[in-house]
Amino acid sequence: MPKTSYSMPVVGSTGKTGSWRTFDPVIDYDSCIKCRTCWLYCPEASIDIDEEGYPRIDLDYCKGCGICAQVCPKKCIEMVRGEVAREGGDA
Numbered sequence: 001m002p003k004t005s006y007s008m009p010v011v012g013s014t015g016k017t018g019s020w021r022t023f024d025p026v027i028d029y030d031s032c033i034k035c036r037t038c039w040l041y042c043p044e045a046s047i048d049i050d051e052e053g054y055p056r057i058d059l060d061y062c063k064g065c066g067i068c069a070q071v072c073p074k075k076c077i078e079m080v081r082g083e084v085a086r087e088g089g090d091a
């Protein structure tokens with residue numbers, strides 16, 4: 001059998017990311033179909049599903065990688081420059 005890499009996402013495995021993340025994922029809930037694809041692929045396990053089935057992103061641990069936006073079948077997650085970048089003054 002060929003060997004392959006394998007890892008399990010763990011919330012906060014690299015510490016809080018809110019202080020250095022540049023881009024924030026923003027969900028358009030009017031377009032979300034509750035498919036959970038973003039939740040499945042988030043490498044930081046920073047997306048939870050609320051009681052109504054919608055994804056909720058924990059920005060304390062999200063690193064802004066944009067994977068959720070890439071995999072969303074409805075393209076209803078937009079990566080926008082966040083608070084850290086705005087404070088830096090170049091946004």
Ligand code: SF4
Nearest residue numbers: 042062063065066068
């Ligand atoms: S941007 Fe990356 S870390 Fe943040 S919620 Fe999306 S997939 Fe997870």
Ligand code: SF4
Nearest residue numbers: 032033035036038072
């Ligand atoms: S992948 Fe997109 S459509 Fe699916 S639950 Fe996440 S935000 Fe909603």
